[in-house]
Amino acid sequence: xxxxALIKGTAAIAVGAALLLGGGxxxxxxxxxxxxxPGTVIAGDxxxxxxxxxxxxxxxxxxxxxxxxxxxxxxxxYTQVLNVTLTGNKMAANITTSGTGAADGFTSGNVVVTGPAxxxxxxxxxxxxxxxxxxxxxxxxxxxxxxxxxxxVGATYNFGNVAFNLNQITQTGLS
Numbered sequence: 101x102x103x104x105a106l107i108k109g110t111a112a113i114a115v116g117a118a119l120l121l122g123g124g125x126x127x128x129x130x131x132x133x134x135x136x137x138p139g140t141v142i143a144g145d146x147x148x149x150x151x152x153x154x155x156x157x158x159x160x161x162x163x164x165x166x167x168x169x170x171x172x173x174x175x176x177x178y179t180q181v182l183n184v185t186l187t188g189n190k191m192a193a194n195i196t197t198s199g200t201g202a203a204d205g206f207t208s209g210n211v212v213v214t215g216p217a218x219x220x221x222x223x224x225x226x227x228x229x230x231x232x233x234x235x236x237x238x239x240x241x242x243x244x245x246x247x248x249x250x251x252x253v254g255a256t257y258n259f260g261n262v263a264f265n266l267n268q269i270t271q272t273g274l275s
Contacts, residue, residue, distance in 0.1 A: 144187040146266060148195075148265075150182050150183075150264060151182075153178055153180035155176055156179070157175070170241075175240060178238065178262060179237070181234060184232060184234070184266060187232065193266045193268045197265070206257050210251060212244060218237055220234070
């Protein structure tokens, strides 16, 4: 009988433990949570808006590029005002040009195209730009005076697609 009572007691304890552990009881484990408001991430902006550009000759006289005929030693300057928008922490961008390559005709050794040169007011600035501002961009086309004989007579150089491009660059601390 002693064994029977011992077995019954052990069985009762096992059933009680099973009920407590198996969901029929209240074996507690602590949990806690809290929420915060971390805020909102907002994207910046990068944009460029160009005013009408102007071509001038070496003397500063405005020229109509579609009818102007260059001669060796001639230098033309294209100037355009750019409204640059750069909004964002660590935002930086370079202004570059496209459409300044020879379309056909001119011997590459007889022509030099440079730029863009950037100014704000009368102060020269360089790339990269790091804030919104109005910038004047200038490129120059020079038909070198060292051109000899009849080289490049009647040749063309197409500036019909000149564009100033604003390209974001990676600042230190970004990857």
